[in-house]
Amino acid sequence: VLLLHRFRYLIQMFELCSVCLCVADAEVSCVFMESCILPCNFQGDSDGDAFIKWTLMKDIQTSIHSYFSNQDQLTQQDAHFRGRTSLFKEQISLGNASLQLKWVVFQDEGRYKCSSRGNNDSPETFHCQDVTRLVKDTEVSCIFTERCVLPCSYRGTDVVIHWYQVSAGDLRVHSFYYNKDQLADQNQHFRGRTSLFKDQISTGNASLQLTGVEVQDEGRYKCYTSTYSGAYESFINLKIHVQGNRDSFSDLKVNGM
Secondary structure, eight states: OOBOOEEEEEEEEEEESSSEEEOOOEEEEEETTSOEEEOOBOOOOTTSOOEEEEEEESSSEEEEEEEETTEEOOTTOOGGGTTSEEEOGGGGGGTBOOEEEOSOOGGGOSEEEEEEEOTTOSSOOOEEEEOOBOOBOEEEEEETTSOEEEOOBOOSSSOEEEEEEGGGTSEEEEEEETTEEOOTTOOGGGTTSEEEOGGGGGGTBOOEEEOSOOGGGOEEEEEEEEETTEEEEEEEEEEEEOTTOOSBHHHHHHTTO
């Protein structure tokens, strides 16, 4: 059973004018490495004079996407978001200022603000999103003594890949950099049982293949990838079960069997 690793964004929309109007929370779930839509609306602007600005609110405000004079204005866009953001142009005149963010990664977490204005607004109106993520680990279930694939993806070039078994004290499972495996620090428990999909690394596949799966392999794993565009981490919970029995070994221990 494989559950896609998800971000959970809790979005709170409110208007800032002479009076602060609070609107009910909306919940958006985004899938790692896929597209995500952050909603934002304003009073429609039929004259094409809408202003839209998306900002990531961290220690320093980061410009994500701007739109005015009837076109995107991306000269101030942060490099981390370059090529990954878009608006729904055909719907802006209807008041849709929602942002589409592609290839969602862990660094995208944080608080987002959408400032939007049309020439029909009086007084000037701002719509803001507060975004918080709740992250769930990817769940992977594998059959005892067989092979298993732990999924991991990244974007960029000249990648460094490190796999760790976190639940066992950050044991080094597999490393790859300088375009080849680096196994000098690999824990002996995994020796000869791990491999990457070398022909797919250049396309962003950092998944780990584990053969001869053992009971001791159960636990939480971390996939760390680093490229020139940034460093990312994802986590996988691995459970082992006997073929024909969906209960994992850890479940059987809990149930006293």
